[in-house]
């Protein structure tokens with residue numbers, strides 16, 4: 001029993017002397033650990049006279065509880081002392097750099113879109129937006145795409161209702177019609193955005209991709225104006241003058257309609273990007289069909305215009321050397337973190 005008192009006194013003294021948690025753990029282990037002082041006392045019990053065993057056993061357990069309480073109390077004091085010291089600036093270095101926050105990056109489509117918007121705005125264009133869920137009227141009818149046109153086939157178009165009145169827009173061209181309704185000519189507009197086609201996806205097709213529509217309406221607009229604007233556009237995108245050529249193309253909302261090709265900016269003798277032809281098929285364009293001007297409330301006798309539909313997704317792929325369109329909207333961070 002004397003041994004118990006002496007052990008308690010020694011333990012309390014050592015606990016009170018601890019200045020940090022590590023030292024406290026050490027003291028705790030020395031007294032109440034498996035091979036500690038209390039365990040040693042308990043181990044002597046079988047060798048004691050029978051009438052002393054019970055008292056010593058109870059005393060040892062009380063000793064253990066008292067030591068544990070003292071350890072807990074001291075741990076509390078130490079942690080509040082640490083906080084107090086930190087509050088005073090002790091043991092705390094305010095010049096250490098903070099943990100780095102993970103930041104995102106702009107999507108390559110956003111990067112190219114912003115660049116093109118700046119470029120077109122510098123050429124006097126207004127940037128417009130339009131709904132992605134569009135009325136059939138704007139997506140087809142007002143663009144001279146009649147009821148029987150193959151573009152309206154449900155294999156190409158996502159219809160949003162039973163009546164076929166609402167569609168996910170299949171191109172950014174409906175913004176042309178909305179622009180004509182809202183603006184008085186002359187005007188120049190571009191409209192970047194998402195478009196949707198019901199397509200089987202592969203490396204060069206996705207069900208969702210990006211376009212940028214452009215439209216200029218004014219007096220005596222000719223194919224010459226169109227070519228001039230496209231060359232300026234290419235210089236802005238690729239940083240150098242590129243030759244262009246027009247091939248006839250048929251789109252219901254332009255007359256005449258063209259496919260505009262540009263000289264491959266990556267080679268002079270053919271490469272994998274241009275399919276060894278040195279020409280890159282860039283965009284459909286043309287002079288706005290009189291029916292489309294009329295549908296937008298503009299008199300085709302007085303005004304004329306040109307329109308083009310830039311494949312933004314394709315342009316982004318060309319710019320950054322991306323070989324699969326599905327990377328763009330795949331959401332894979334390993335891809336996105338590269339920009």
Ligand SMILES: [Zn+2]
Nearest residue numbers: 264267271274
């Ligand atoms: Zn090439």
